[in-house]
Amino acid sequence: MLFYVRWLDYLLFRMAYQTKAFLLNCSKDRQNVIDRMMLISERLSKIEKQQSSVSQELQEYLDNKTDYAVSALSKYLKSSDVVQNFISWTLDDVPKTEERWEVTKNFIQKAIMKRLQDVIATWEEENHVFSNARTSLFQYFQDRFNFVDGQLRILESSVVAEGAASHSSDPLVLGNLDVVEGIRTGVLSSILFPMAVKKKYEDWAKTREYEKDKRGFMAKASEIYLTKASEEQNLQSHVVEQLKECQVCLKQIVSRIPELIEADKMLCQQLREEYRSQEEIEDDYRPLYQRCLQLRDHLALFGIKEVGKMDFDCNDLEWKDDGSSLLGTGAFASVYRGKLKLHDGETPVALKVWKEQLNDSNASAFLAETDALR
Numbered sequence: 286m287l288f289y290v291r292w293l294d295y296l297l298f299r300m301a302y303q304t305k306a307f308l309l310n311c312s313k314d315r316q317n318v319i320d321r322m323m324l325i326s327e328r329l330s331k332i333e334k335q336q337s338s339v340s341q342e343l344q345e346y347l348d349n350k351t352d353y354a355v356s357a358l359s360k361y362l363k364s365s366d367v368v369q370n371f372i373s374w375t376l377d378d379v380p381k382t383e384e385r386w387e388v389t390k391n392f393i394q395k396a397i398m399k400r401l402q403d404v405i406a407t408w409e410e411e412n413h414v415f416s417n418a419r420t421s422l423f424q425y426f427q428d429r430f431n432f433v434d435g436q437l438r439i440l441e442s443s444v445v446a447e448g449a450a451s452h453s454s455d456p457l458v459l460g461n462l463d464v465v466e467g468i469r470t471g472v473l474s475s476i477l478f479p480m481a482v483k484k485k486y487e488d489w490a491k492t493r494e495y496e497k498d499k500r501g502f503m504a505k506a507s508e509i510y511l512t513k514a515s516e517e518q519n520l521q522s523h524v525v526e527q528l529k530e531c532q533v534c535l536k537q538i539v540s541r542i543p544e545l546i547e548a549d550k551m552l553c554q555q556l557r558e559e560y561r562s563q564e565e566i567e568d569d570y571r572p573l574y575q576r577c578l579q580l581r582d583h584l585a586l587f588g589i590k591e592v593g594k595m596d597f598d599c600n601d602l603e604w605k606d607d608g609s610s611l612l613g614t615g616a617f618a619s620v621y622r623g624k625l626k627l628h629d630g631e632t633p634v635a636l637k638v639w640k641e642q643l644n645d646s647n648a649s650a651f652l653a654e655t656d657a658l659r
Contacts, residue, residue: 372511
């Protein structure tokens with residue numbers, strides 16, 4: 286829901302920005318506007334040429350994080366302690382013998398795969414390799430996107446003489462993408478009994494051999510499986526799956542930046558080729574500009590009152606409206622020290638309390654300030 290609110294807000298922002306660009310430039314000297322738009326277009330083209338290297342840089346950063354996770358996991362699975370624990374089975378752990386060997390073999394495979402999933406889950410809980418990689422990647426992607434976005438904002442402010450309309454939250458807010466904590470179980474398709482291992486099982490495919498020594502059979506089977514599973518080429522797909530959200534995020538950035546550049550280039554071209562009179566432009570765009578601003582204000586209020594409350598329960602927020610918790614005060618709001626209860630503990634927060642009632646006009650200002658503090 287929050288994503289769609291942000292997307293709609295950004296759409297209204299672009300409409301307000303473009304209509305404002307026409308309104309402010311229609312009263313200026315035409316040759317001056319043409320020259321200025323040409324300079325801006327040239328700068329946009331330079332930024333566009335830089336994007337191939339930026340995209341490559343982001344992909345290399347993701348690949349490096351992936352390779353590190355693969356190497357670390359492989360090394361862990363090959364350690365003597367892990368191997369010893371992995372191939373040790375009690376009679377309570379081993380699957381029961383079924384009437385058909387195919388059924389028994391299927392339960393054996395599932396038991397060994399489940400054990401590997403548990404081992405990897407424990408490793409992740411102790412080392413946080415996947416979660417740390419996600420956090421690092423999202424932050425790096427966000428920083429690179431913000432750098433390019435900052436360059437575009439500077440150019441956009443040159444398009445409108447009095448500065449661009451307030452740049453609300455872009456729908457591509459990487460921090461809002463869900464970073465899945467822990468490890469996805471059941472996605473080990475890339476290391477599910479390679480064919481070489483399956484062939485060995487076919488050689489043992491007799492129920493009586495399993496019945497003779499279940500623990501020994503499971504030890505041999507799990508050792509062969511772990512040996513193959515711990516090879517880096519077999520872990521690659523699994524690690525990629527764990528960082529799938531980062532790959533999606535990268536694709537968003539790689540495709541989004543050119544879209545932003547192209548939108549600004551098209552606007553500059555339209556302003557260069559504009560032939561309508563100032564009166565015609567005022568009649569066409571002034572009402573639309575005012576309406577976009579009004580809708581953004583309404584949307585901001587709706588976002589705070591109806592969508593924002595979904596982020597956390599107010600009952601999980603602790604703070605006192607007194608001098609002991611007061612961090613600072615201003616003309617429009619006061620800031621208090623508080624605590625927010627989370628699933629894994631508490632975190633200190635700064636709570637800003639506005640002195641006036643929330644309405645359409647101050648809701649946009651509130652959101653703009655919170656976005657600036659992110």
